[in-house]
Amino acid sequence: MNIEDKFTELKTRNEGALIAYICAGDPTPDDTVAIVHALVRGGADVIELGLPFSDPIADGPTIQASIERALDAGMNPDIFFDLAHSLDVSVPLVVMTYYNIIFKRGLERFVRDCVKSGISGIIVPDLPVEESDGLATHCRTHGVDLIFLIAPTTYPERMGKIADRGSGFIYLVARIGVTGARDDIAESTLSLIDLVRGTTQTTTPLAVGFGISTPDQASAIIKAGADGVIVGSAFVNIIADRVNVPERIEELTRELKSAVL
Amino acid sequence: MTPKTTTKFGIYGGQFLPEILMPAIEELTAGYEKYKNDPEFTAELDRYLADFAGRPTPLYHAKRLSNAYGVKIYIKREDLVHGGAHKLNNTIGQALLAKYMGKTRIIAETGAGQHGTAVAMAGANLGIETVVYMGSVDMERQRMNVYRMQLLGAKVVPVESGSKTLKDAINETLRDWVAIVENTYYIIGSVVGPYPYPVIVRDFQTIVGNEAKDQIMHAEGRLPDSIVACAGGGSNAIGVFYPFLDDADVDLFAVEAGGSNLMVTEKTAYHSASLCTGELGSLHGAMTKILQNKYGQILESSSIATGLDYAGVGPELAYLADIGRIKPRNVSDDETLDAFFELSRLEGIIPALESAHAVAYVKKAAETGELGDVVVINLSGRGDKDVDSVAKRAGF
Ligand SMILES: Cc1ncc(COP(=O)(O)O)c(C=O)c1O
Numbered sequence: 001m002n003i004e005d006k007f008t009e010l011k012t013r014n015e016g017a018l019i020a021y022i023c024a025g026d027p028t029p030d031d032t033v034a035i036v037h038a039l040v041r042g043g044a045d046v047i048e049l050g051l052p053f054s055d056p057i058a059d060g061p062t063i064q065a066s067i068e069r070a071l072d073a074g075m076n077p078d079i080f081f082d083l084a085h086s087l088d089v090s091v092p093l094v095v096m097t098y099y100n101i102i103f104k105r106g107l108e109r110f111v112r113d114c115v116k117s118g119i120s121g122i123i124v125p126d127l128p129v130e131e132s133d134g135l136a137t138h139c140r141t142h143g144v145d146l147i148f149l150i151a152p153t154t155y156p157e158r159m160g161k162i163a164d165r166g167s168g169f170i171y172l173v174a175r176i177g178v179t180g181a182r183d184d185i186a187e188s189t190l191s192l193i194d195l196v197r198g199t200t201q202t203t204t205p206l207a208v209g210f211g212i213s214t215p216d217q218a219s220a221i222i223k224a225g226a227d228g229v230i231v232g233s234a235f236v237n238i239i240a241d242r243v244n245v246p247e248r249i250e251e252l253t254r255e256l257k258s259a260v261l
Numbered sequence: 262m263t264p265k266t267t268t269k270f271g272i273y274g275g276q277f278l279p280e281i282l283m284p285a286i287e288e289l290t291a292g293y294e295k296y297k298n299d300p301e302f303t304a305e306l307d308r309y310l311a312d313f314a315g316r317p318t319p320l321y322h323a324k325r326l327s328n329a330y331g332v333k334i335y336i337k338r339e340d341l342v343h344g345g346a347h348k349l350n351n352t353i354g355q356a357l358l359a360k361y362m363g364k365t366r367i368i369a370e371t372g373a374g375q376h377g378t379a380v381a382m383a384g385a386n387l388g389i390e391t392v393v394y395m396g397s398v399d400m401e402r403q404r405m406n407v408y409r410m411q412l413l414g415a416k417v418v419p420v421e422s423g424s425k426t427l428k429d430a431i432n433e434t435l436r437d438w439v440a441i442v443e444n445t446y447y448i449i450g451s452v453v454g455p456y457p458y459p460v461i462v463r464d465f466q467t468i469v470g471n472e473a474k475d476q477i478m479h480a481e482g483r484l485p486d487s488i489v490a491c492a493g494g495g496s497n498a499i500g501v502f503y504p505f506l507d508d509a510d511v512d513l514f515a516v517e518a519g520g521s522n523l524m525v526t527e528k529t530a531y532h533s534a535s536l537c538t539g540e541l542g543s544l545h546g547a548m549t550k551i552l553q554n555k556y557g558q559i560l561e562s563s564s565i566a567t568g569l570d571y572a573g574v575g576p577e578l579a580y581l582a583d584i585g586r587i588k589p590r591n592v593s594d595d596e597t598l599d600a601f602f603e604l605s606r607l608e609g610i611i612p613a614l615e616s617a618h619a620v621a622y623v624k625k626a627a628e629t630g631e632l633g634d635v636v637v638i639n640l641s642g643r644g645d646k647d648v649d650s651v652a653k654r655a656g657f
Contacts, residue, residue: 054558055428055544057435058279064422076556099277100542104557126277126543130268151281153442158283173281177440 003092003120003145003168006045007205007227016260017169017228018043018218019207020253021096022235023050023066025075027242029083035239038246040089042253046169047089048123048230051080051097058125060180062233065240077105077113085117094121094147094168102135111138121145121168129162136165145169152176152188156199163200169228172196172208174221181213181233190224197225215259222260231256268456269548271583273576276455277543282435285442290457292362297464302361309353310468313386314343316350318469320476320637325607326620330627335480336610337473337501337639346613346642347469347497348379352448354465356383359446366390366441369448370434372399372427372493373567374406375613375642376450381413383448391415394433396425399567406646424561427571431545451494452575455546459575466500473637474504486633487512489626490641491618492536492589493569495578497641506586512633515578516622518564519591527554533562535574536582536589549576565594566614568642592621600624601644601651613642614651 010017020039024032032049039047052067052075059067084093095114102110102124114122122144127135129148139146145168150159152173163170174189175182193206208221209230218229238248268275276286296302310316318338327334339347352369359367367389371377377393384391393410397419400407410417423429431454438447452459452466477485488505490498492515505511520532530552532538539550544559552560552572564570581587592600597614600621605611612620619638626632644651 054423055432057432057545058439060436061422068423071558076558078556100544100551100553100557100559102557104542104553104555125279126546128276128278128280128283130283131275131277149280151279153281153284155284158280162280176281176442178436 001090001092001120003046003094004205006092007169010045016222016226017045017205017207018253018257018260019046019048019228019230020044020235021048021050021230021232022239023052023063023070024080024083025052025070025073026066026239027069028073029075029079031245032083033087034246035249036087036089038250039253040091042250043257044091044253045228046092046094048094048096049084051077051095051101053098053101056098058178060178060233062181062236063179066236077101081113081117084119087118092120093118094123095119096123096125099124099127107135108138111142111144114144115142121147123147123171125149129165132165147171149173150196152192159196159199163202163204166204169205169207170196170202171230172206172226174208174210174212177210179210179232181237182211183214183217185217185220190220193225215255218256219259229260270577270580272541273548273579274456274459275548276546277548278455278546279439281439282442285438286455293358293457293461296358296361302357306354306357309357310350314349314353315341316468317472318342320473320480322480323608326604329603329607330624332623332627332632333635334623335477335485335637337469337637339469339497339639339641340610340612340616340643344379344382345645346375346379347466347500348376348450349382350468350500351462351465351496352376352379352383355446355448355461356380356387356389359389359448360387362446364444364446366392366445367448368392368394368434368437368445370427370430370450371395372430372570373646374399374403374410375568375646377410377415377417378406378413380448381410381415384415385413392418392437394418394420394430394437396420396427396430398425399427402567403646426561428559435545451496452499452577453494453545453547453573459547459577462496463499463503463577466496467503469497469500469639470502470504473501477637481635484508484511485635485637487514488637488639489514489516489619489623490639491516491569491615492574492578493533493571493615495575497639499575499578501639502587513587514622515587515589516618517589517591518566518569518618519593520563521594525552525560528561530560530562530572532591533564533569533571534591535572536578537591539574544573547576549573550579565597566618568613568615569618590622592618592625596621596625598651610640611644611648612640613644614647616641
């Protein structure tokens with residue numbers, strides 16, 4: 001399913017989007033299937049599947065450890081696309097991976113594999129807009145969204161360039177730092193939403209991630225005007241626990257989703 | 262804004278970084294442009310290089326080594342720089358740049374601890390808070406350097422992720438920079454990473470080649486036939502090569518760590534020869550030649566010389582290798598050890614194991630005539646730090 005259609009559908013119902021991140025293959029590909037279904041049952045609107053890279057510079061300890069477990073269990077791009085293809089879910093899927101994984105497979109081949117396996121969007125945390133011409137061209141040709149990040153350090157002129165190039169949604173980085181669960185929410189995060197909208201006049205949905213883990217944070221972000229929240233480490237923490245994983249994932253998803261209604 | 266075309270060397274280089282760091286990288290680019298020719302900055306840097314680092318370093322005619330290997334060998338004595346390696350040329354330059362840019366905290370990665378020590382020295386001297394990230398495996402291997410850094414007032418943070426070595430330390434330093442970007446300056450240790458680092462580090466290391474060029478003209482009345490330097494990230498190599506790039510008759514050899522052999526597995530390379538055997542990919546912010554598997558996962562490299570143990574190489578070196586201006590080579594751990602012993606015994610100079618790679622290649626290539634008659638070896642560092650591990654290997 002198309003990502004922006006999903007956001008439009010949610011908007012008509014006056015709901016915020018819950019975007020869930022997990023790293024594919026942690027602890028095994030079969031577990032990932034069960035976890036994705038739990039996310040969908042709990043009400044996740046978009047699912048971001050991490051395709052693990054050995055040197056994830058934008059990730060904090062929680063997701064680093066998840067990536068290491070997935071790699072140790074043998075996850076690779078071939079298995080990843082097979083897995084994505086086998087997932088029979090109604091929500092849009094997005095792949096999050098680092099640039100070298102995409103580059104090594106071949107930009108066009110990677111984008112085609114996304115199309116073939118039902119992945120609607122690509123997030124590349126180490127690909128700034130300046131380096132994105134090649135991948136953006138293939139994404140446009142094949143109708144895959146290339147999703148960019150805007151950080152608290154991004155100044156207005158860059159925001160404009162990023163908003164022009166990105167599609168699907170814009171990923172607002174909630175805080176200066178790497179991924180990882182926190183329980184507070186900065187005033188500056190809330191003002192970033194207005195700033196991006198005001199500066200860029202973009203119609204692309206805005207979703208806020210990095211450090212969002214609780215229903216209170218999620219609801220504050222939607223109230224501040226974002227179209228969606230992205231939660232990763234909180235789910236990954238449950239996966240790392242290995243106890244009642246699908247049940248607890250479903251429960252947390254439900255709590256988070258009800259906070260953005 | 263820097264126009265995009267200038268961030269690359271051919272297809273290599275660029276800025277493959279999280280968005281959060283892009284403004285900081287632009288600020289660094291602007292800061293470097295502003296100060297690199299600033300009279301006050303350059304005068305202060307020159308003073309530091311002379312009085313603190315101990316420059317110029319000699320170019321020494323190694324007579325006994327020349328006799329043994331059958332070519333006339335000059336050694337550029339970077340082992341005599343304060344701290345024991347060429348690393349301080351770069352760290353003092355960047356720490357000073359950090360100060361001029363108003364940064365109050367410097368961070369760095371280190372593998373062997375050589376760069377970390379040089380950063381700690383510069384940080385102490387300039388009175389700037391210094392944090393060094395080091396893989397916990399490397400900390401175990403180089404305990405004395407850990408203590409040296411602490412002695413110099415730096416905080417050494419163990420890195421427990423991945424292979425717990427240099428590449429993971431770089432990852433962690435980038436993460437620190439992401440987290441505390443506003444007041445922090447990242448002093449990278451080689452000509453690697455996102456633009457403008459490969460240019461900044463090269464420029465600060467070019468003093469090695471500039472001095473060597475004057476010195477060899479003085480000694481020989483002509484340029485050398487070849488220059489040989491070891492290459493990990495490639496900073497000492499490009500530093501000595503750069504002033505000779507337009508001198509087409511001077512052959513430039515970058516000698517990488519051939520490790521125990523040139524084989525690789527799914528996760529591991531038994532060497533660190535990324536210029537010789539690597540494939541195009543992006544690592545730590547730059548497109549370059551890297552050791553990776555077929556899926557693009559970075560391999561854990563290895564070498565007897567911790568300072569060469571890196572899965573990537575500077576993008577400009579990759580470019581210069583492609584256009585044929587530099588010649589990438591590699592020697593094995595065993596060949597390196599032989600050279601380590603020979604230089605010690607024949608000249609009374611204990612080389613760093615990194616630098617011993619260059620010596621080993623000269624021994625190997627002198628026989629073939631590839632090096633011509635007059636060779637300059639860039640001896641990037643002294644071997645005191647390696648005495649312990651070599652003694653253990655030798656069963657002492
Ligand atoms: C003595 C010495 N030589 C060489 C190197 C490798 O660095 P580069 O290739 O950047 O000169 C190191 C790195 O620690 C070193 O300590």
